[in-house]
Amino acid sequence: MNDPAIACSLTADELPARLADASELGRRGLLDVRTDGSRAQLRFKDDPEVRAGVHHLVAAESKCCPFFEFEVREDGDATVLAIEAPGDGAWALRGLVAGVVTGWELPA
Numbered sequence: 001m002n003d004p005a006i007a008c009s010l011t012a013d014e015l016p017a018r019l020a021d022a023s024e025l026g027r028r029g030l031l032d033v034r035t036d037g038s039r040a041q042l043r044f045k046d047d048p049e050v051r052a053g054v055h056h057l058v059a060a061e062s063k064c065c066p067f068f069e070f071e072v073r074e075d076g077d078a079t080v081l082a083i084e085a086p087g088d089g090a091w092a093l094r095g096l097v098a099g100v101v102t103g104w105e106l107p108a
Contacts, residue, residue: 005067006067006085006086006088006089006092008064008065008092009063009064009065010064014064018060018064018099019099019102021053021056021057021060022057022096022099022100022102022103023099023100023102023103024053024103025044025050025053025054025057025100025103026099026100026101026102026103026104027103027104028047028049028050028053028103029044029045029047029050029053029054029079030042030043030044030100030101030103030104031043031044031045031078033097033100033101033104035093035094035097037090038084038085038086038087038089038090038093039082039083039084039085039093040082040083040084040093040096040097041080041081041082041083042080042081042083042097042100043075043078043079043080043081044078044079044080044081045077045078045079046074046076046077046078046079050079051072051079054072054079054081055072057081057100058070058072058081061096065092065096067085067086067089067092068083068084068085068089068092068093068096069083069084069085070082070083083096083097
């Protein structure tokens with residue numbers, strides 16, 4: 001079985017809008033981020049609009065970056081997004097997480 005290539009299919013014209021969407025999602029609802037090599041877990045507040053944004057991000061990223069594995073689940077008062085990249089794709093995972101974290105501000 002061949003793993004998909006670790007490459008994003010977004011064009012240079014499409015990338016700024018995707019980064020803006022990811023950053024806005026982080027700003028609106030990110031609660032916590034944990035990373036471990038090729039895995040990340042992002043916790044978002046339990047809000048219907050934020051949850052819809054998480055699902056939108058997963059759908060969009062699944063098209064341009066099919067090497068990522070995504071899982072969205074509800075966990076108490078949070079929506080959890082788990083992301084896994086192939087072993088040599090940790091650099092790509094860091095880029096995706098950084099896009100979401102860009103808009104994030106830690107609660108005071």
